[in-house]
Amino acid sequence: MEDMIIQTNKLSKLYITREVETTAIRNISLSIEKGEFAAIMGPSGCGKSTLLNLLGLIDRPSSGSFSFNGYNSDSLSEKKMTRIRRGNIGFVFQNFNLVDELNVFENVELPLIFMGTKRKERRERVAEILDYLKLGHRGRHYPQQLSGGQQQRVAFARAIVNRPTLLLADEPTGNLDSKNGSAIMDLLTEHNRKGATILMVTHSQKDASYAHRIIKLHDGAIRN
């Protein structure tokens, strides 16, 4: 149990609009170990991203429960979820999700700002990470001035700047060419080797091959 960072029990998510009820995921029970690199695969619309969002505490389940690092999702307020996310979970998205109004440095700095990290320390850590990712010379540039691969590296930098224990990646190479895609997957792998737990949603068999385990979803449920 202590090695489990995530555990879910009959987790379900239902989307209800005015006339339509859509079950995105149903009764999903799984466990993710600390330090594991797991890939979630399945056809379009099977609920992969929904599951990832729930596990990342950026969405609420309709039923079922899960725990993250000992925290049970049932009792978590919005504020609490934000605080748990902060410093523990990092996100990398397919479309990068950088803030266009901020430059590279400021985008990467965001999680540290909301953590309350002091300015001097923020600057040092961001500079360190940008150097590590060979983006040091791009600090003052804006996302629109970067290539896709560079933007995703910035997103990655932002995701890990707080040294989170869990990194969630939703189709991280979906908008990249193969060279840049491989570079991102190398970064993920490297990060996992350093001890981070990684949960990745992907369509790509090639990307999935980097993972230790593949979880297959179909119509919102885990396919045995």
Added chain:
Amino acid sequence: MIRTYITIAFKYLVRQPAYSVLSILGFTLAFASLFYIYSHVSYQRSFDRHLETWERVYRLSAEINLPDNENTHAQLGPRLAPVMKEEIPAIVQMTRLVAFEEKCIVTAGEQIFFEEHVYFADTTVFEVFPLQFLYGTPQNALLTRGQVVISESIAVKYFGTANAIGQQLKINNDRTFEVTGVTKDLPENVHHKLHMLVSMKSLQPQVLELLDGNVSENFWRPFAYNFIMLGENNTIAELEEAFPSFYEKHMAEFGNFLKAEFKLIITALPDIHFTPQFSYDLPKGNRTYSYLLVAAGIFLLLIALLNYANLLSASMASRTHSLGIFKINGAERSHIYKLLITESVMLIAISMSVAWFMITGVETWFTERLGGTLLQSGFQTGSFLLLVLLVLVAISMAFMLTIISRVYRQPIHLLKGDSSLGGEIKRYGFGKGSIIMQFTFSVILIISSLLITRQVNYLLKAEVGYDTDNIVQVKLHAEGVPLEKIFSFKQELKLSSMVQEVAYSSNVPGEALGTSHFKVDVDGQEASKIVSLLAIDADYIPLMQMELKEGRNFDRDRPSDPQSGVILNEASISFMGMGDSLAGKHIQHIEILGVLKNGKYNSLHEESRPVAFYFETGKRGYMNVKLNTSDLSGALEYIKNSYEQFFENVPFEYSFMDQTVEEMYKNDINQSKLLGIFTILSIVIANIGLFGLVSLLNRKRIREIGIRKVNGAQKWQIVMLLGKQLVIWVVIALALAIPVTWYVSKLWLQNFATRISFSWTIVLLGAMIILLSAMITTAAMTLRASSKNPVDTLRYE
């Protein structure tokens, strides 16, 4: 952390230029208007509050009601204040100001000027009005005959230095006075300008006798402005309580003789400038306009706030994505809140700064066109700015809470941007509501502005019974000059082909006229009637193109006309109560030679007053010159040259009669211009808000527009989609605005005895203006949206 918020807020503003510029523009216009209005109102409210005694000083006036005749007098008898001070303990001091005529000629060496507001004053004047003496002392300044105390700027004007002690001033080329004191200038906003005070003992001996005689009439006769000063712990109620017995003791005798009722009016010093115009009083301010301006300013600010709310709501559609990113990266509600507040405060602060620089930059433009100094009270403006900033920040915070509670969903839904979870519908609802409110305020301002403009035009063009075009009024101040010179001057003027006619009058329209009371026989009963008096010569009525309703004009060949003839204006008919036909009848021993049609000589704010024209050419007054040329500068030069031939050492002063008449409505004209400016600003700001809402709606409907275009819709048809909604909003705004405007305009129009009625044409015009401006804004934006290729908008899916 604040620094980070400022950085993020600043960067967002820079990267969203449309949102930033439009929000700043809306606030800037509103703030600039507010600064001006606040300054104007402060200036008005600070009238006569400069001296330390202001809270205890009151002016005594009275409503004197004779049978069939009521008049309110600003000047009362010379014995009133002194005896009240002796007998009523609550009064610790009094002073009187006896006005010289409207303008005096003041000479010192080579310097000759006309001066207004010259008064004879008691020695006690410096206790009631403790002016700051730069030279001389208040105790010794006005003790004896032939002394004058002047202000610093007067001293510099005549003597080139403030230290003018011992210098000589001649007044009206007649008497010489020694300067015994120089005082610091008072600000402009005082009702009685005390810049030239002559010792009361300088009055002619027979007049001085009047000042001391305790006969009852000397308490009534309009002679002096009477001021009293209460003790520090005394109240007006004590004075009001003591007055009835005072009246019985000193004033009832003459009152009974006149069969008159005397109602004492006690006006606090700061209120004098704003009380209704009394007889023998100086031009006044109007507090109604101050209230109107304040209302306009508040409207503008509300419109700017609503506009900002709309723009912010519209920007939320694009902002939810970045808010989602913040949340995913650990931002709590309080972080988002502080971020948005910082942005608001920044916008407001930038707008205030721009407004401040803008308004100080255009100060001269305002002052020249609208009158008055723009920013008179620096410190108060500073504290006002702070107050407005705090209020706006408070409102923004309240608004942000609402916004944040709406957008505060799970982060992933924010990341998805405009996907509908019902919040967009609510946002549009808020946007529509605020647009309707903005339209409502704008419609109120438009209709009010149109109404005021119409009323002012009505005043200026109202039929008053005489012509005012192309008439030059030359000021006559000819004491010490034989009357023949005035006749010769008149003849000299007539020699020019540029001059059509010349005639003398003692006053010009709008000036306070002298009065006299007549005993008339009304159905066998004797009645006392007070009428205004105007001296004219035989050429005046033809020059002014006045028409006689009955009777005849003065005839210079009839010696009896100057002695015992009078012509009345039409308002006198009902006033006299002597029947509908007056020509040939007598008032006392005076024959009524004729009655003029109309002949309104006073401002149309008041009912038309009865005026009696009598035949005389005097040494003071005006020579009216009717021109028949368009070469005004040539004509003026000729007039001036002629004048200087006959009147040495008297400054040449002139005005045009139509300008004089317009001067009566100067306040109304200025306020109408101001309101017009604010109305335009409100339309601009409302359309800025509409811009925001339309861009949001267009963004939402971009797909719909694409589909309609694919199915053959024309651009104008797409524009009409939104246009229909606009009409509904304008109708709702009108329904809300009309009752308010009707009520307010009814109140305002009561300031005028002659007035227009509330017109539905104006309402329709107001509706058309706001609808047109909104249609233009909407059409421009929707046309732009509808110009996009459907393939681009549909590809969005």
